[in-house]
Amino acid sequence: MIRSVVSRVPGLGGWSDDPLWATFYDWTVEHPRVGGAVWRAGIQSDLRLLYRAASEIGRQPDGSRILDIPCGGGVALRGLKPGQDVEYVAADIAQAMLDRTMRAAEERGLLDQVNPQLADVGDLPFEDDSFDLVVTFTGLHCFPDPALAVIEMARVLKPGGVLTGSALLNDSLRYAGLRKVGRVAGLLGPGCTQHDLEGWFAGQGIADVVIERSGAIGYFRGVKRAAAVEPE
């Protein structure tokens, strides 16, 4: 009942409805001055950390495979350089979001480098050890089972590959209201704390983990440990 009322609020509604909220969010990311001020005022977070994390995409050597899940409106594409010789798979559970990403790819002159793919992060349609870099920006708090999402993203990452991204963390009570509205609207899942994340990464062999908190958001980066070689 509450959910059906909230989902009729303009801007909310599930991801597959391409909510107005997604347009607003993308706009803030694409407008560093005004958007940066909105992030600082709203969630006390420094938007430049998102740009810095996404720039790792542009440093991938030729032939690399990159997975962007969930790609949403394609904000991570800002890290991909035109002509960069990599395979960039942009994956999301909502076709509306893939369409949005491909429009962003066209505007950025990246259309021939981006491969859109419908995918549920809880059951990724990719081989084990098949990506050099997995990026997951502002995604974990949206997934129904973030622990399973970490298992799947770690599974498809090659040993030595990097998992990086960001999430709205449950650590601070200050943002509890925001999380509640998001959950009722069907936009957010249960989320996680920094402690949860550290445990999930350790459990999946993601090492050298760095988590940097900026207001409501935590930025994380870790490297998948190479498989131990069994002595003969």
Ligand SMILES: C[S@@+](CC[C@H](N)C(=O)[O-])C[C@H]1O[C@@H](n2cnc3c(N)ncnc32)[C@H](O)[C@@H]1O
């Ligand atoms: C806040 S957006 C973030 C997208 C993008 N990374 C960004 O930073 O703008 C959350 C995205 O998660 C996607 N999503 C939600 N549940 C998902 C799932 N189970 N598997 C894959 N994507 C999912 C939604 O469709 C939406 O595009």
